[in-house]
Amino acid sequence: MDTVRIGSLVLAMGVxxxxxxxxxxxxxxxRVKISGEEAAKGGYPVGSGDDEIAFSDGWTLQxxxxxxxxxDFKLQGEDGDDxxxxxxxxxxxxxxxxxxxxxxxxxxxxxxxxxxxxxxxxTSKSKKANDVDDADIERMADExxxxxxEATAKKAERTVPIEFGxxxxxxxxxxxxxxxxxxxxxxxxxxxxxxxxTVHLDHLFFxxxxxxxxxxxxxxxxxxxxxxGPLTLDDLAKQTNLSDLKSAEGSPLExxxxxxxxxxxxxxxxxxxxxxxxxxxxxxxxxxHCIYTxx
Amino acid sequence: xxxxxxxxxxxxxxxxDTAGQSISIGWTVASAADESKSFTTDTGxxxxxxxxxxxxxxxxxxxxxxxxxxxxxxxSHLLVPVAHAHGGHDDASGLRVRAELLDxxxxxxxxxxxxxFGSLPGEAGEVAxxxxxxxxxxxxxxxxxxxxxxxxxxxAEKNGEQVPFAGGVHIADDEPxxxxxxxxxxxxxxxxxLTLAVSAAEWLREADFDRLPEADDADREITADSQVGRAxxxxxxxxxxxxxxxxxxxx
Numbered sequence: 122m123d124t125v126r127i128g129s130l131v132l133a134m135g136v137x138x139x140x141x142x143x144x145x146x147x148x149x150x151x152r153v154k155i156s157g158e159e160a161a162k163g164g165y166p167v168g169s170g171d172d173e174i175a176f177s178d179g180w181t182l183q184x185x186x187x188x189x190x191x192x193d194f195k196l197q198g199e200d201g202d203d204x205x206x207x208x209x210x211x212x213x214x215x216x217x218x219x220x221x222x223x224x225x226x227x228x229x230x231x232x233x234x235x236x237x238x239x240x241x242x243x244t245s246k247s248k249k250a251n252d253v254d255d256a257d258i259e260r261m262a263d264e265x266x267x268x269x270x271e272a273t274a275k276k277a278e279r280t281v282p283i284e285f286g287x288x289x290x291x292x293x294x295x296x297x298x299x300x301x302x303x304x305x306x307x308x309x310x311x312x313x314x315x316x317x318x319t320v321h322l323d324h325l326f327f328x329x330x331x332x333x334x335x336x337x338x339x340x341x342x343x344x345x346x347x348x349x350g351p352l353t354l355d356d357l358a359k360q361t362n363l364s365d366l367k368s369a370e371g372s373p374l375e376x377x378x379x380x381x382x383x384x385x386x387x388x389x390x391x392x393x394x395x396x397x398x399x400x401x402x403x404x405x406x407x408x409x410h411c412i413y414t415x416x
Numbered sequence: 417x418x419x420x421x422x423x424x425x426x427x428x429x430x431x432x433d434t435a436g437q438s439i440s441i442g443w444t445v446a447s448a449a450d451e452s453k454s455f456t457t458d459t460g461x462x463x464x465x466x467x468x469x470x471x472x473x474x475x476x477x478x479x480x481x482x483x484x485x486x487x488x489x490x491x492s493h494l495l496v497p498v499a500h501a502h503g504g505h506d507d508a509s510g511l512r513v514r515a516e517l518l519d520x521x522x523x524x525x526x527x528x529x530x531x532x533f534g535s536l537p538g539e540a541g542e543v544a545x546x547x548x549x550x551x552x553x554x555x556x557x558x559x560x561x562x563x564x565x566x567x568x569x570x571x572a573e574k575n576g577e578q579v580p581f582a583g584g585v586h587i588a589d590d591e592p593x594x595x596x597x598x599x600x601x602x603x604x605x606x607x608x609x610l611t612l613a614v615s616a617a618e619w620l621r622e623a624d625f626d627r628l629p630e631a632d633d634a635d636r637e638i639t640a641d642s643q644v645g646r647a648x649x650x651x652x653x654x655x656x657x658x659x660x661x662x663x664x665x666x667x
Binding site for chain 1: 458459481509510588590592593595596597598599622623624627641643646647649650653654655656
């Protein structure tokens with residue numbers, strides 16, 4: 122290290138030491154709600170025109186319950202700062218509405234560019250964000266479900282009840298803000314700031330994670346439905362070749378589900394594929410993606 | 417600029433002392449010929465390959481999400497401008513790129529020996545992801561790829577039936593379509609070597625060759641809308657088909 126560098130180092134250390142206090146920009150409130158958007162309430166198809174989201178194979182689907190258990194909301198900065206917000210476990214039913222998950226008072230006003238949260242099964246301390254049945258929370262805790270979805274799919278004369286329980290934990294980190302595609306969120310001084318965890322349920326039915334223009338299919342799932350009782354993730358495991366999905370009679374549907382390279386472990390059947398897809402459902406303020414880590 | 421936060425980062429920096437320092441590393445493609453020339457698919461076909469190549473547009477070694485820089489390197493970067501041939505961030509994840517190969521290469525998967533592609537500039541530190549971008553469709557692809565971004569030719573056999581086949585994959589130009597990410601865990605350091613191995617067995621692991629279109633006295637073509645074409649499209653972007661290892665320099 123030459124003299125100039127040593128001089129710069131000494132100068133900077135002095136400046137760092139001298140300027141490390143009292144630069145507060147004030148405080149604000151951050152309220153975080155959760156939404157499954159219109160799909161969670163009204164099912165598929167949803168939207169209209171170019172914005173319509175619909176199954177490409179003619180199915181319709183109505184959700185009856187969209188239960189999500191979340192915890193560990195993080196509000197941090199790339200610079201290492203941490204708002205150290207208290208965000209306990211909470212369970213919400215997105216079919217019933219868009220309830221508030223957490224409200225944080227006296228948060229230092231600044232851009233918090235490292236926002237994240239976690240899907241995790243409920244605990245005995247979990248709170249209800251809206252009118253969730255106690256029995257459902259107990260079942261999620263017993264089965265280790267972070268997500269539990271009940272729905273009914275229909276096509277022509279056929280009706281398929283669905284019950285998907287996702288027994289995993291997923292940590293979302295470095296979430297982009299879907300409002301402006303910046304990192305995290307800005308907490309403004311002396312203001313009530315609103316933000317949203319957004320759950321994209323259409324991911325559960327995407328036929329690809331390798332490209333951006335996925336289609337929604339249900340024929341390969343319906344093909345594995347039992348004669349009685351709801352279709353479960355265990356039933357989807359019977360679709361064993363993602364490049365060669367079969368009808369109920371065993372004939373080729375000439376369809377594939379392409380997981381791309383984003384999932385670890387690599388899904389090898391339709392059960393594993395849909396569970397992997399579910400790890401990507403959590404967003405931030407609409408379309409903002411996060412880094413998804415499955416545990 | 418909030419100087420107090422610079423101080424905070426300095427106090428919190430706790431990576432290795434060399435993290436972030438400029439280094440030079442080697443870049444090699446290993447032979448995977450033994451496992452790729454002949455293999456059995458999950459669908460029960462015994463496959464023997466005569467050709468298997470894939471074009472790569474670029475390779476990136478990406479730092480983990482919880483990036484923390486060594487204190488010495490942090491101050492060095494803070495106080496002294498450092499020229500980086502890399503040093504950017506991955507567009508898709510926003511994570512730091514430790515090293516990158518930007519010269520397109522064609523990997524001959526059946527080559528008997530390793531192929532060394534020279535040295536790369538990089539920076540020391542932990543790597544969690546290798547991102548490979550397959551060749552662009554409009555790039556000047558060599559004749560050995562037959563106009564495709566990846567190409568195979570061989571024979572599949574099952575229950576006495578032999579199916580000679582050949583074909584390539586066309587992948588859209590957008591980056592997500594050409595991206596393959598594979599998880600790794602190692603720490604780049606001066607003089608070490610990154611080695612890539614490609615498995616053609618993974619490309620075709622779910623292929624059912626009797627579903628290829630019939631052809632008279634010729635190889636049956638792997639078309640994009642055939643089951644084999646779909647299986648290969650999944651396989652060629654599977655992280656299981658690409659293994660990246662790190663070998664530090666022997667002191």
